Amino acid sequence: MKKLIIIGLIAVASMVFTGCGDKKNEDKKAVSDQVEESVTDAADAEDITDTANGSADTDTPKEDGISALCTDDKSISVSVTRPEGFDDSEYSSEHQVAFQRLGTDGTSSTQLNLRLMTEDENTVMTTAQQEVEYLLSANSDGGAVGEVQTQAVGEKQFSYFTYSLEGIEGYRIWTALDNGCILSCTAENIGSGLEPLAIESLTQILSTVVQE
16 A cells, blocks of 8 residues: 555655746656656655654645645745545645545545646646656556546636556646636545546536635
8 A cells, every 4th residue: 555655645746847838848858857856755755754643734824624825936826625525635735735535445545636837738738748657657557548638617627637557546637727827636546445536526626626
């Protein structure tokens, strides 16, 4: 199960990578090097968490189930309400808001990790695809990635693609907000015996929990 947790942490860590319009010609090796560095940081963070008996990040701004989510430069922020049925995750910070829902076995879980990004949608999509491709290439059992699709919720349009590898069912979802930023979400089922993820319920959650 520790292997699954580490893989899940890779997906969480990978979300810190953002691109910009001036860097579209960077080669994939640069992305891979950054991902590897974040994987190491994530593994170290897990060891620290274990030592601290799983204590949560007390610096995360929360009040009555509401968290503040900022862009990397802290220039823009939104409020995120904890989805019904989910708990706050210890991996939350001001740049990433994370939630989890444990399965009946107490070890499997559904993870939601939200970020607020200032890049354009095409850059967000490309970065997400590169991150997932790296994860699949590092997994000896292979995996699969779906095509980019769209899902409308009211007047808001969400883009997404699915992926799967050993012990993980995942979605990468993103949408443009009225404040000019992109809300990006990694949604994953880690483990077995969990209710399959559905894009309709995921986009409904994202459309209701974020207050711009």
